[in-house]
Amino acid sequence: MSGRLTLAIPSKGRLQEQTAAFLADCGLGLSLDDGDRGYAARMAAAPAIDVRLMSASEIAAALRDGETHLGVTGEDVLREADPGLARSVLIKPLGFGRADLVVAVPQAWIDVTAMADFADVCADFQARRGRRLRVATKYLRQARAFMERHGVEEYRLVESAGATEGAPGAGAADAIVDITTTGKTLAANGLKIIPGGVILRSQASLVASRTAPWSADLMAPLERMLDIIEARGRAKAMRLLRLAPGPGGPDLVIERAAALGCKVAGAAEGALLELYCPADAVFSVCAALQDLLGGMLGVFDADFIFERPNATFETLKDALSASVR
């Protein structure tokens, strides 16, 4: 693996489609290596990176065990494989694959409106019936840590293999810890989320492994890939404004624009002034600048907006400093 940067991405399902779409949107479109029966791919725009296709939980384990440098996986499965994220670094959430890891109990438990109630109910049940309430989950470690944090003691975890939300209806459990996106599946199974029972708001994330064989020569391709991803994200969050600085010169406009959250792209003498403006503030900024200058002002979309130093890369480099050999 030395000399090549490896990136593991999901190999199936909606997460695979969304990851491929995300990379393609960044100009990092994948081409599958036919020779590897679909388990490896390349990115033409980043030839120094080997892409591997694995299941999301395999990716979490590979990141933990240092078998890949980078990976895209859900924070929920990552935290289950690597509690406390001792062996991996969350680089950035990617904005898709959103799901909440929650504690859900039967809707009929109208007395349970907080985690403290759940702790009481577990203790009551143990005292009355001499056995523990059962909580079905695939997320044993996170469930256990959350219950402990909320003083829930008298319960038992039941490891579920398949559809966890069906366990109470099937009589295999009394409550569950599972992921949900809309809560509809929970409701259809007669369950509700306990207020205050959200363990994690998860989404697909770009993750680095601390235990992978990092070397100094991998930093350049890593920085280049993160430059591209960040530049694409920045381009979506900003608009390019082009305007004549007016008779007062650029300084007044630059000062006003900076106060409105804009960054200056370029201000050569006698040329048009170019500003990067937060997309969600574009019309209020335009109005303010028009009030100041009058004249014409163009608003453009950028495909990419690069910026160095790349804060995301620098933060990651610091976090990996102990791992680079």
Added chain:
Amino acid sequence: MTPAEARAAVRAVVEAASPVWIDPPIVQPGALYLELLGEDVRRRALMLQDEDGADLCLRPDMTVPALRVALAQTPPPPPPLIAYDGLVFRKQASGSAREREFVQVGAEWIGRAWPAAQTPETEVVARALEGCRAAGVEPALTLGDASLVGAFVRACGVGAPWDARVLRALARPDGLRALRDALAAPVREDPMAAAIASLPQENAERVLTEMLRLGGVSLVGARSAGEIADRVRAKYFTDGETKPSAAALELLSALVAINAPLAEGVASMERLLDNPALTKREEARQAAASVAAHLAALGEQVDLPARTHFAPGLMRGVGYYDGLVFELEAASLGERASLGGGGRYDALVRRLGGEPDLCAAGFVLRPQRLAEAAS
């Protein structure tokens, strides 16, 4: 002294009390441990799976496996004193200095409705100290009483459901802060709950069942509509009155924070009895007097180490003690200071044996650490 010599020395001390030695299986049913001690077991015990997927565990202590053998003996009653000497296994973080396997030698006294004059706690502590000294170690002793904090909680006028919540909070780090947050949080009750709570008990269950049916809510899980209705009523009628006051929480955290030389620690506890947060002062007085008398008797009958502390918050990391509890330590071993300990655990033995009047107390020592501390 070698670990083997320390083990033989402790064994000889236990043998002098004429126990029945028990050699329980190393592989124990995981489900039993999970039921008895809770999910914390998964973090402490090395869990295995049987061919059919059933949970098994390598015994993480000797007390429960030895008691199971003793209580299964026919015909009853179980022997009044059992002893054991064997390896136990614990899960540790990779790279931890803590032991994954180590020998425990110990003894457990089992009885029925012990009369006050015949409770064996004095002998339990005396034998445990004798075991340490036979291995050449003068340990530090910390004494506590698991019933004391509960009595103070009740004496502060804290009732269900808050008494159990306060006890749980006091037992874990940062628990009190979480409890204060929970107390400050606005109560968001289910709209159905108010209607149910206003009904007489005999109607509440029927109305709840009907409301769920009309709402299209299926009742899944093991709790019955009756249990839910009962708790809704209990929660509504008692919640406000039984909440702990800020002053009560202050008092209780002061109580569990006490960890001082015996006489000084007892005096600190007694000073707390004047606190105005104790609205049912008599209950706290009686509990404190009983603990103080117990400790005084212990001091008269047992040659206690020079470094003997009283710490009412002492739990020993397992939730099952319900009376005297004690810990033996060698400070020279750092994070592995614990040499053993023990206490009174009636509720656990009752759950294991299914008899409502069973009583038990015992101690356990770790010869390998004793040998290390002695050298």
